[in-house]
Amino acid sequence: MLNVSNISKEFKSGLFGRTHTLAVNNVSFSIKAGQTLGLVGMSGSGKSTLGRLALKLIPCDTGRIIFNGIEISHYTMKQMKKLRKEMQILFQNPESSLNPRMTIGKSLEEPYRFHDIGDKEYLDEQIEEQLQFVGLGTELLNRRPYQLSGGQLQRVCIARLLLLRPKLLVLDEPTSMLDVSVQAQVIEVLKNAQKKQGISYLFISHDLDVIKACSDEIAVMYKGRIIEQQTAEDLYKQPKEEYTKQLLDTFLNF
Amino acid sequence: MDNNVYLKDVTISFKTKAGTVHAVNHVDMTFNSGEITGMIGETGSGKSVLGMSVLRLLAANSLITGSIIYKNIDLLQLTEKELNQIRGKIISFIPQNPDAAFDPTMTIGKQIIEGYRYHDKKTKTAGISHGIGQLQNYSFHEPQKTFNSYPFQLSGGMRQRALCAMSTTLSPEWILADEPTKGLDAIIRQEVSQVFQDLKKITNSSIILITHDLRLAQRICDTVLVLYAGTVLEQGPAGKIFDEPLHPYTCGLIDAQPHKKLLPLSGMPPSLIDLPTGCKFHPRCSCRKDICCLTEPALQEVNGRWVRCWKYA
């Protein structure tokens, strides 16, 4: 589904761009169709940057990205537009993921403004269906984001993405701002969506418990590199790298 | 006279455009001194509001009734001036976000000794030596260097440490911490929990911990209080509550954790404007009986702790 090889990204900051930070350093990974790759790492390890690079939301310096058999590394923003439908991102903080000035209904209609999907009737039907799928009612359509709880907002965001029938979703810490009980609800919705639509996930998180519960394979990221990648079971049983061991120790003994 | 904080029939509401928000409803309880008391609950359970009410750090449109007694003084009756003598010195507050709690343009040291100099009218040199000692207590290896550095030069865990150092410069008897681990990654979370354990040891103070991080509560709290829709549903020793929870809501919260069953609690927390009748949790409860919808159960003692549920009545 997605094949990323040797990509790097350097950020320049400071006066005259003197400070160079290598956020992502020569990283390769691939995600199989309908599967979840968990990407785990601590803050500042470059995992969020990697997620955005894979979607070409920010351009990478070097490396190749192959999505669904097509090489997209050199695509311009215009060429990407057609593919946008198929690859999407879900953010960490649901409270800033929707335009605060728009009603929920307007926000949900947006995917249709940019892509030719169907007529108005079909649209309303779809919105209702997706809202139901994520466990919300249509009475929310006239409300504004600040009137909803974090969990509800995150589900609205998921419904908005599902409307496009994406093939790949990058989930950037989708539950780290939510309560435990709500976290379980959101993860359930995401898992159901994967089962129903066969979406591939790149699940980014620092919570090893959540990653373990959600992923088929797990990649561990440290200082801009993926230091090891294994199936979920193997990683928790016998981590290869010292850093992974430490991470697991810290977390699981907590 | 003991140093406990007694809450008697505390009710807090807010008047808003949409109606009156009943954030906290008739809470009767005691925060025991010398312990870490955890207040756990979902967003909107009233845990932050209840915590803040002890220091009366609430918005202007809030309405508090009842009383909060500390050493025979009702904190809710004090004037703003009298309260300022208590804030920081006797009860101190550690805000949620260490990034936002520091002024980015001032050195850590300057901010740490600010309260000390304000309350005790000390000289600058006394302040500096006190501040450095304070940083030493919180195991900064180079306190002198940290003292002169700016907030952005510290890592997340160190910043939380410095924040604790700042909040406890006046050696308060009570410390109120609001969601100290929200949004932090595993390693920093580990550090923070260590900080709180140290905090209790160093300052010998009592801590009220507002959090929805169940693992943190399980690890460091002595007593735990489960809040739901502004009401206490269960209260007791942390070990007992986490090992064998009694209230269906507590069970649900524990099962929802990713390392347990990751089982979602059905439904959503009720609107605080339009609270359900009877037991506040009944619309989401799996063991609901008829009586649950009609009358709210009282808090009663079961196996050495307190539960508000008809199952145990």
Add this chain to the structure above:
Amino acid sequence: MVNIKQLSIIYKIAAFILLLMLSGAIFAPVIAPYDPNQVLPDETLQSCSGAHLLGTDALGRDVFSRILYGARVSIRFAVAAALCTMLFGVTLGMISGYFGGIIDTIIQLLVNIFQGLPGMSMMIAIAGVMGPSTASLLLAVTLTSWAGFSRIVRGEVLKIREENYIEGVRSLGASAFYILVHYILPNIFNSLIILFTVRIGTVVLSIAALSFLGLGMQPPEADWGVMINDAKIYFRSYPNLLLAPGLCILALCASINLIGDALRDLFSIQQDINKQYL
């Protein structure tokens, strides 16, 4: 809940004064006892009386009527000028903030140049070169004030651009134009209203100053600046001629600025409350 009722009394007084002036301006033809430009040779330089509430000027024109019509001129022009400034400033500010890069650099260079020039002298120069007319005044005011406006807008845009919801809709495939109109503009709207209000006050002052110098509105137009200019010779013996338009300018500008402050308080508090409890 903080609402209009809980605002300080001073804001309410400001609102009352503004309302009074607005209705005076709108209903000037009904309220005014005389034609503002009607010359009464027999009744020159009278002091306040029942027939002439604020007296008459050197040509025997009724000051009260002129004040009412003057409010019309000032407010109408100020709103027009503020709108022009806003249109120009907001467009450039949004483009500059959203696209960044070379476009931003060029626009910011222009902003710096315009902000570096002394505003009043510029205005006098433009009005002087183009000759006194409403169009040249409008141009003078717009050219000297768009820069500050666009700089503030750019700052706001830079702040909002980093929000997740912008990145989200971009990844949905939205065009820059769509984002600017549907996302950026509504989210800076509150700040724009405040800026717009305060700008009106500033324009009233500038126009009065230009008119006083003879470069703004031209006599016999009933404009407050023109009135002050006319009155300056007589102000020792007939202070009412100077005080009436002067106080009106003061009251109008002060109340507009206060209302700008009140709006800012209202907007910011409302946002906090929404976040906290709902």
